[in-house]
Amino acid sequence: MLPVNGQVTAVVVSYNTADKLRRCLQALQGVPAVVIDNDSQDGSVAMIRTEFPLVQVIANRDNRGFSAANNQGLSLVQTPLTLFINSDAYADPGAIGALAAVFEDAGVVAAGGRLRNPDGSLQESVAKMLTLRGVFLEQTLLEKIFGGFWITRSLGGTVEVPQVMGACLMARTADLKEIGGWDERYFLYCEDTDLCLRLSKLGRIIWVEAAGFEHELGSSSRREPWRGIARYNRGKETFFRIHHGPLASGVCWSLDRMGALLRMAVKPKQFSTWWKVLTIKPD
Known part of the structure; x- marks a missing residue:
């Protein structure tokens, strides 16, 4: 198994989530982290500097959005693998190592874990690629009959998938930089779909059931x-x-x-x- 130490850096985008961010950083269990704060007003930056002095912090003066902030973090990563993880997502013990392990296969470019809600129920973490047919089924409510974008419930083990969620996405740092990182034309939503589409041209995207993460959906x-x-x-x-x-x-x-x-x-x-x-x- 690929060791985590020296192999992975976590990139976390923060925006007024100080308490959740604290738990997120604690759950990383020593994995180096870069936090990009999008002008939080809740003391997030001071909390990081006081409680996590080894964590690198970029304190933006405005909310630059998810994609732009992720790219700021990516620019500082020097390890072979980068883990993008939301500030309200918390890694189970061993989860980051389970994700890193799939990169022993040179054909893997990205991986995501099994997300669950705070009550323990399954949270969707894998989707089909975005198509107009899918949007039509979604907007006409016909996805309940013909199936929608989400396919997590049909999966198990370690499998190749079209895309994983940006709330918990690990990829090879070199591949991320080769494709230009996250597309900053997206402020929020579908930027992970875009990223996975571009990464998929370089190799396979893998979902790892054994890599568990609790994820609180956005309070805003x-x-x-x-x-x-x-x-x-x-x-x-x-x-x-x-x-x-x-x-x-x-x-x-x-x-x-x-x-x-x-x-x-x-x-x-x-x-x-x-x-x-x-x-x-x-x-």
């Missing part, structure tokens, strides 16, 4: 669900514009709005949420 999205949905839609539309052109992006835009109108009709209790998705810019 829970407070304002419409904002998370709108950002997700924008991320999808950006993905199609970059990889398939403006026509495909326009089709995705239309499907997303059709989906919002449909949900306003069939889920009247969520009318306000979907109305905001249609009428308010998320940023």
